Amino acid sequence: MLGMASLVTAVLGRQLQAQQPQANPSLQTKPATAPGNVAVRLTVNGQVHDLTLDPRTTLLDALRDHLGLTGTKKGCDHGQCGACTVLVNGQRFNACLSLAAQRDGESVVTIEGLAESGRLHPLQQAFIKHDGFQCGYCTPGQICSAVGMLDELERGIPSAVSPHLAAAPEASVDEIRERMSGNICRCSAYPNIVAAILDSRAGRPG
Amino acid sequence: MRAFTYERPDSIAAAVQAASQPGAVFIAGGTNLLDLMKVDVERPRHLVDVSRLPLRNITETDDGGLRVGALASNTDVAADSRVRQRYPLLAQAVVNGASAQLRNQATTGGNLLQRTRCPYFYDVAMPCNKRKPGSGCSALQGYNRMHAILGASTDCIAVHPSDMAVAMTALHAEVELHTPSGADRRLPISELHRLPGEAPDHDTTLAPGELITAVILPPAPSGRQVYRKVRDRASYAFALVSVAAVLDVVDGTVRDARLALGGVAHKPWHPREAERELVGAPAQPDSFETAGQAVVKDAEAQRDNEFKIPLAQRLVVRTLSDLAGG
Numbered sequence A: 001m002l003g004m005a006s007l008v009t010a011v012l013g014r015q016l017q018a019q020q021p022q023a024n025p026s027l028q029t030k031p032a033t034a035p036g037n038v039a040v041r042l043t044v045n046g047q048v049h050d051l052t053l054d055p056r057t058t059l060l061d062a063l064r065d066h067l068g069l070t071g072t073k074k075g076c077d078h079g080q081c082g083a084c085t086v087l088v089n090g091q092r093f094n095a096c097l098s099l100a101a102q103r104d105g106e107s108v109v110t111i112e113g114l115a116e117s118g119r120l121h122p123l124q125q126a127f128i129k130h131d132g133f134q135c136g137y138c139t140p141g142q143i144c145s146a147v148g149m150l151d152e153l154e155r156g157i158p159s160a161v162s163p164h165l166a167a168a169p170e171a172s173v174d175e176i177r178e179r180m181s182g183n184i185c186r187c188s189a190y191p192n193i194v195a196a197i198l199d200s201r202a203g204r205p206g
Numbered sequence B: 001m002r003a004f005t006y007e008r009p010d011s012i013a014a015a016v017q018a019a020s021q022p023g024a025v026f027i028a029g030g031t032n033l034l035d036l037m038k039v040d041v042e043r044p045r046h047l048v049d050v051s052r053l054p055l056r057n058i059t060e061t062d063d064g065g066l067r068v069g070a071l072a073s074n075t076d077v078a079a080d081s082r083v084r085q086r087y088p089l090l091a092q093a094v095v096n097g098a099s100a101q102l103r104n105q106a107t108t109g110g111n112l113l114q115r116t117r118c119p120y121f122y123d124v125a126m127p128c129n130k131r132k133p134g135s136g137c138s139a140l141q142g143y144n145r146m147h148a149i150l151g152a153s154t155d156c157i158a159v160h161p162s163d164m165a166v167a168m169t170a171l172h173a174e175v176e177l178h179t180p181s182g183a184d185r186r187l188p189i190s191e192l193h194r195l196p197g198e199a200p201d202h203d204t205t206l207a208p209g210e211l212i213t214a215v216i217l218p219p220a221p222s223g224r225q226v227y228r229k230v231r232d233r234a235s236y237a238f239a240l241v242s243v244a245a246v247l248d249v250v251d252g253t254v255r256d257a258r259l260a261l262g263g264v265a266h267k268p269w270h271p272r273e274a275e276r277e278l279v280g281a282p283a284q285p286d287s288f289e290t291a292g293q294a295v296v297k298d299a300e301a302q303r304d305n306e307f308k309i310p311l312a313q314r315l316v317v318r319t320l321s322d323l324a325g326g
Helices: A002-010 A059-066 A122-129 A141-154 A173-179 A192-199 B010-017 B033-038 B076-078 B083-086 B086-097 B100-105 B110-115 B164-170 B272-278 B283-296 B306-325
Strands: A037-042 A046-052 A084-087 A091-094 A108-109 B005-007 B024-027 B046-049 B056-059 B066-069 B174-178 B184-190 B209-215 B224-230 B239-250 B253-262
Touching: A002 A141, A002 B066, A037 A059, A046 A059, A046 B164, A084 A141, A084 B033, A091 A141, A091 B100, A108 A173, A122 A141, A122 A192, A141 A173, A141 A192, A141 B100, A173 A192, B010 B024, B010 B174, B010 B209, B033 B086, B056 B083, B066 B083, B076 B083, B076 B086, B076 B110, B083 B086, B086 B164, B086 B239, B100 B306, B110 B164, B110 B209, B164 B224, B164 B239, B164 B253, B224 B306, B239 B306, B253 B272, B253 B283, B253 B306, B272 B283, B283 B306
Parallel strands: A037 A108, B005 B046, B024 B046
Antiparallel strands: A037 A046, A084 A091, A084 A108, B056 B066, B066 B209, B174 B184, B174 B209, B224 B239, B239 B253
8 A cells, every 4th residue: 555655656756545735824035025926937847836935945945845835846956867857948957956936937847747647757657667777766766757858859869879979869769768877766766757757658669 | 055145137237237246146047056055165155147149059150160058058058959950069068967957947058157066075074176275175185087187286186077168179169258348258168168277166257247148159160170078988977088079181181180088178178289290291001109108198097087187098099089080
């Protein structure tokens, strides 16, 4: 049962029995009149939020502590582990290394926003099918990163292992491992993560 | 993180003005600055967010080069088809640095201005002349496997961490700056970073408030080019030693050679003597050996990084041989 809870938390990014979390009033920022605070408008998973934040607030802390979206994880908080990976305007970012104020007016997608009308994103489905995790802590970041990574592949962005810089890269095991190197899995579920990502592309060209 | 105020000016002039006040610092991608603010190494009182200024484009220059806007992300640079075709060593250097997430966030100007990853610079409990001038260098007596073998001083043996800047050095790029007086100026990238000397707290020659607006790549050099990086793991690690090389061979003779090394010095290392040795020499192993020896002629090792000297030499020889051969 614990394992199932961990799986659901990892893949869907929310606790069992919890619906889409609301902002926690006790964690709200100081009033807008406090000196130095900044007004920040974030569109998160399609929903617009107007926040008043201490400028020190990272995007990661805004998501977790101000919007209650705790699916995005804080691992190292220094851009080394990738647990906080989210999509900003469609591109994968480390939310810990971005100030929320810098993302004002921009669109963010987190693990909570990937499923559509109750249907898991193909990558979420593939991570379950291939058991692409153990403890699940890195999983939201892995999945968001993989969404961004596959888009980068499709746009032809090269990587360090692309054999020909001028040619379109292929979704090979080597390419996926290199392109996912910014997401650390301390349980070392890498083989299953790679299998899940490859499988999520089944039926697609290349 | 210490408290600061934040603003996002909507023009270059306003940004430079805002940054000229005491304690003000530019922020763009923020991937290095925020990291350093969290560990209390950087302590800005005011952040000037330049990330939305119109400096993101990569455009052709009149002479057939490229002007890379300072806010072009690392991914933008590596993905640009003109960069990939005309300056492949630059695209290679970029994709060999950091992680994909960081490359999406990090900018061209910020990459040049990133600080050393010397662990003693990062640890505010330890003396460090770069962080606190006059306090001493902990790396000299500490664990210094990652540190400099060229151009270091008794005050600092840190290395510059950028791959991109090494490639740009081999390409003889120029850095375009907007100054607080309102004027633009350019300087060769080899003059942007400085050696530590007695003032390792100064990484660059920039004056306070100066903003990097672009990097100008001259027309692509003739010949073949490559960026090769040796590191402790295959991905997402800083260089032990890296080399950016361009080799133009005509009828078996080297017509032009350009070299720059990363991971060896306080700045991207430009071994001019080795380049001179190569030009006019036969494109043969002996010439490349001579160049490799010239690169490390003045190298000095610390306790833990002696391996870097033969590594740098062999990497230069191997890279040049591959460019001449395959």
